Amino acid sequence: MNAVLPVVFVSSSIADAELQRLSLLLQPLSVSISFRQPESEYFLQYIDNKVVLSNHQQQVFADFVGGALNHRIHHRGAEWIAKAVDIKKNKSIWDATAGLGRDAFVLASLGASVQLFERHFVPAVLLADALQRGQQEPQMQAIISRMSLNFGTIFNTDLPCPDVIYLDPMFPERQKSALVKKEMRFFQAAVGEDNDSTDLLNKARTMPVKRIVVKRPKHGAFIGDIKPAYQYVGKSTRFDVYLPV
Ligand SMILES: C[S@@+](CC[C@H](N)C(=O)[O-])C[C@H]1O[C@@H](n2cnc3c(N)ncnc32)[C@H](O)[C@@H]1O
Known part of the structure; x- marks a missing residue:
């Protein structure tokens, strides 16, 4: 399955403040948070303090600082x-x-x-x-x-x-x-x-x-x-x- 679901997969160990920041960021985009990894090939994931598009092997993200x-x-x-x-x-x-x-x-x-x-x-x-x-x-x-x-x-x-x-x-x-x-x-x-x-x-x-x-x-x-x-x-x-x- 190729379609990406409108959820961001987040580890359950995420700090409350980060979870709140992420929820506020995602709300206007109609994307929600999930503590379960989606089964699709590509999925959005919050990892290392940023949101990435992942497919188990690689990650892509936007970056204006690197x-x-x-x-x-x-x-x-x-x-x-x-x-x-x-x-x-x-x-x-x-x-x-x-x-x-x-x-x-x-x-x-x-x-x-x-x-x-x-x-x-x-x-x-x-x-x-x-x-x-x-x-x-x-x-x-x-x-x-x-x-x-x-x-x-x-x-x-x-x-x-x-x-x-x-x-x-x-x-x-x-x-x-x-x-x-x-x-x-x-x-x-x-x-x-x-x-x-x-x-x-x-x-x-x-x-x-x-x-x-x-x-x-x-x-x-x-x-x-x-x-x-x-x-x-x-x-x-x-x-x-x-x-x-
Ligand atoms: C090739 S990418 C653009 C890359 C971009 N120039 C950059 O520097 O990262 C094209 C993007 O345009 C978006 N897009 C295409 N047609 C659009 C439209 N009519 N309105 C809004 N976004 C559109 C696509 O969803 C895709 O994310």
């Missing part, structure tokens, strides 16, 4: 995304496909205020937990305070429209790409594909924003075969820039 993302923001890994969103002029961004929040974190570290939208409870739980952990690190607080998680999609929000809408959907083809990191494949197996990304792009283009930026593998097809206005091409990633219609 090394990889910080390396990316300090070693030019943010250069193309900064150009694609035109970060100097556009400081208000909606990340319409938040996932594990890495791109959103890079954008926030460049000074943008980012509203993260995630419709699936698995990444939403991992993100909510990572944001809370990040807030406890003094050197991360300024960046994390510019990131807000919305459980849902950009189409059911009352927030004022941003300068830029950013999309990075899970294309079916990405599962075969050697460029997809092992942990993203693991995550995809539990969360599934985004087969409605053309609709998402089309709807985003009807909104009064300055641009819509779509992240794609360097040689990947355009979303819905829709040609962008222009592109920024990095080493393995491409950013297609669309203008509203």
Whole structure:
């Protein structure tokens, strides 16, 4: 069984304060706590003071404090995304496909205020937990305070429209790409594909924003075969820039 149940498996030895913190975090996401390990292949688990997506052999979690993302923001890994969103002029961004929040974190570290939208409870739980952990690190607080998680999609929000809408959907083809990191494949197996990304792009283009930026593998097809206005091409990633219609 592949489907992840909306519960977080917690050891019965968890401290009361931690249990309370976790319950408050999970409540808005309609996810509950279980002291029994789910029988599904993939399950959410609270272990080592964080929530992880587990499958007995590996774990995936969102993390804004560890090394990889910080390396990316300090070693030019943010250069193309900064150009694609035109970060100097556009400081208000909606990340319409938040996932594990890495791109959103890079954008926030460049000074943008980012509203993260995630419709699936698995990444939403991992993100909510990572944001809370990040807030406890003094050197991360300024960046994390510019990131807000919305459980849902950009189409059911009352927030004022941003300068830029950013999309990075899970294309079916990405599962075969050697460029997809092992942990993203693991995550995809539990969360599934985004087969409605053309609709998402089309709807985003009807909104009064300055641009819509779509992240794609360097040689990947355009979303819905829709040609962008222009592109920024990095080493393995491409950013297609669309203008509203
Ligand atoms: C490839 S991941 C994004 C990875 C992300 N850019 C990062 O840096 O971690 C795509 C995510 O978008 C979410 N998603 C796809 N379509 C969505 C939509 N219309 N509204 C909200 N979330 C969506 C999926 O559930 C998935 O978690």
